[in-house]
Amino acid sequence: MRDVKFLKATSIGEAITFLDEYRGQAQLIAGGTDVLVQLREEEKTISSPLCLVDVFDIMDMRAIQEEGDLIRIGSMVTHTEIAESAFLNQAVPFLSLACSQVGGPQIRNRGTVGGNIVNASPAADSVPVLIALDAMVHLRSNKGKREVPLSAFFVGPYKTSIDEGELLTEITFKRLPEGSKTNFVKVGRRRALSISRMNLAVSMHCDAQGHVDDMRFAAGSVMPRPRRIKEIESLFLGKTATPELLQKAKEEIGEVMVRESGIRKSTIYKKPVIGDITYSAIESLK
Amino acid sequence: MTDYKYIGKRIQRKDAKAKVTGKALYAEDMYFQDMLIGKVLRSAHPHARIKGIDISKAQALPGVVCVLTAKDVQGTNRYGLAVSDQEVLVEKKARYCGDAIASVAAETEEIALEALRLIDVDYEVLPAVSSIEQAFSPESPLVHERLESNVLQKTKVRKGDADKAFLEADIILENTFTTQCVEHAYMERECSVAVCDCDGALTVWEPCQYPVRSRRQIAKALGLKFSQVRVIQSTTGGAFGSKDDITTSIHAAMLSLNTKRPVKYAMEREESIATSSKRHPFRMECKLGATKEGKLVALKADIFGDTGAYSSLGIYVVKKAGLHISGPYEIPNVHVDTYTLYTNNVMSGAFRGFGVPQAHVAIEIQMDILARKIGMSPIDLRLLNCLRAGTTTTATSHCIPHSVGIDQTLEKVKPYYDEWKAEGGLSR
Amino acid sequence: MITIKMRVNGKQVCETIKDNMTLVAFLRDTLRLTGTKKGCGVGECGACTVLVDGLAVDSCLLLAAQVDGKSVTTIEGLGSINQLDPIQEAFVETGGVQCGYCTPGMVMSAKAMLEKNNKPSRDEIKKALSGNLCRCTGYTKIVQAVELAAEKMVQDE
């Protein structure tokens, strides 16, 4: 285990002050479910000082709120809290569903949505849903505030555009059109406590004639940077989700994956599987 | 049914209450005054000559009490369950990535780990033997120079005349099966605590399967009298065969002898997986002959088991597979050769089933293929050929007078199987 | 070094420790509460499960300092050998204990769930235990033990 200096921040202001004071050595820690694993790995190599700033208990970053048609989730809200929130289960069921499938209960009780985002694993389960929702991330530092679309926040696997000294305080997104149907599907190596090999989030809304008028689709672990997959969405807009369209989506998603990630050893497995889960996830929305 | 005292009754484990309350003492739960923490440096290469080890920086680290290498071993420095082919600390060359090169005892775990980082090993990396095929290749190096090849054992099993019987078979299946290395993954990581008293007698607590055998190996390897070593099996958090091998005890013992202080050596999970013995990876080349009615007439098989860098129980595990490759079936003509091979892979040893699960992969898949070929129900095919009271076993040709359960078991399963099949079976 | 205070099994403790000490190491090495086990150290096995403010967490994935000011319950905080907690009793009676290494973690995960839900379905039990591995039992008897524990706890009320 790497040597650290531990500081507990009790407010956003205090956290920012710590980040400033220990610039170059500071790292934020939320639930610690990613950080602890990394610290343990680093044991063998690094001996430079590291200052951990614990932000888990900052109450201002722990709330789930509704403001008109805007939903705000504090970055320190845990996966358990999102999975169990009656409000979120009703408003954005696929977000609750995704968070309910992160790790096991012990991981969900500590792991936060903010940590999930900033860790920026391509397999992060909350991310495809938040991408589908066009979520914004809110950042604070001693220079002030900034707001970034989540899709622009990721610059590559395990890399975000967060600055040293910046704190992710909350995530916001607009409510889905009333009556939207959503789903989240995850494929891992086993059913419980497994990292997604692939995951996807989908939301669909149909007008009175049964034609799709709002469609959101995002997938994890199949492209270098997560984004809404317009290639799939546009197939459905203005139409009804017929088996022929589903079949088309199934083929298209594989093509998109290969185009962006190239052919890899896993492609032979991933291509048919991402196709199948795309088909069944969208089919389940009817 | 007879009213037995235990059979058919729910018996409460004697230690269940201690375990549910967290009071049961596993080795890692033991603490002694002045106890040191032991750690072991493992080889960075699967096959490498050790040209030199510089421990001076590690020794100089405050809090390090001793750093040991092969030259500090007072006894034979050899141990092993079937063959004494393992070294407590390797002297000339490392034979797999888990080989122990040096050990450290320090005041804290952190210091012990830091000391390992400060040990400089000068390796001359050698080409490694990493598969069964390579083990046989004349170009491959020898894993153990005491042998002329990498074949550790070869055993023949013969019954009747297989070659002749194949001539009369209506159907012959020839297939090759491979199975992989499997980790036991017991929940308790390996850990031992050794305490050395003032007259040099050792007490070692370890989770194990066979304390007397550990005791014998520790004494001989470290140059102690049998009477100077006491091994106590601590509550064991799962073993499944792998804790039959010496794991941490020999290092804890040696460190305690050299420091005259209690030493605890616990592996982290990574070290446990890298060093503990595994289920043998197998390659089985099989030929099965039958009549068109499904009666088995002959079996021929070459079985190769990769025992890794050291034998452990690999001699017997692979041999046993040869005795079981005919499955629970009566086959009049059998011709089997088994080979245990040394490679530079992690050591394989005992694991639940002891070579039999691998053999059953081969024979049972062959039976299913045969059933499909002749259009017979796989259950009926098995019922036609299975051992029954009065038949003889393949390997030992023992007549089994009673107590063969497979026919009755299959008869009981049959209606369920038939129903499942009628409903569409696999294609359902 | 850092000084931390917390309630452990109802008792206030205050210790000065290294900042990077994990909660599992703190409980075992400092407080000598060795009932909590470390199977992997990386959140995969659940053997180290304890309750922090009533929630099940992996004590290997937390620094002791992160728990400063909170309340921790370990297996030692449930019953004792002479007076088992209903969950512990159920594990003993059902045969949900073999080597026992996973048991404290399993019991703590069960405890966390049963405190919130005393009539769990089999699926809810499986979900509550999904962060805990057992290599001996095959889980069937463990799930049965939790079912029995739920019955016992309802009866006790």
Ligand SMILES: Cc1cc2nc3c(=O)[nH]c(=O)nc-3n(C[C@H](O)[C@H](O)[C@H](O)COP(=O)(O)OP(=O)(O)OC[C@H]3O[C@@H](n4cnc5c(N)ncnc54)[C@H](O)[C@@H]3O)c2cc1C
């Ligand atoms: C056994 C196991 C299973 C897991 N399974 C899954 C799974 O199924 N799906 C999944 O998506 N993830 C999984 N994870 C990963 C992890 O649990 C999640 O990513 C979790 O959401 C991380 O949150 P945290 O609060 O623990 O983050 P931490 O570990 O505390 O932090 C993660 C990163 O975020 C940074 N950070 C934290 N808070 C802030 C902030 N407020 N502002 C800026 N930066 C911040 C930290 O500096 C760090 O770089 C698993 C992890 C383990 C150990």
Ligand code: FES
């Ligand atoms: S030791 Fe904590 S989860 Fe395995």
Ligand code: FES
């Ligand atoms: S009883 Fe041995 S691991 Fe569960």
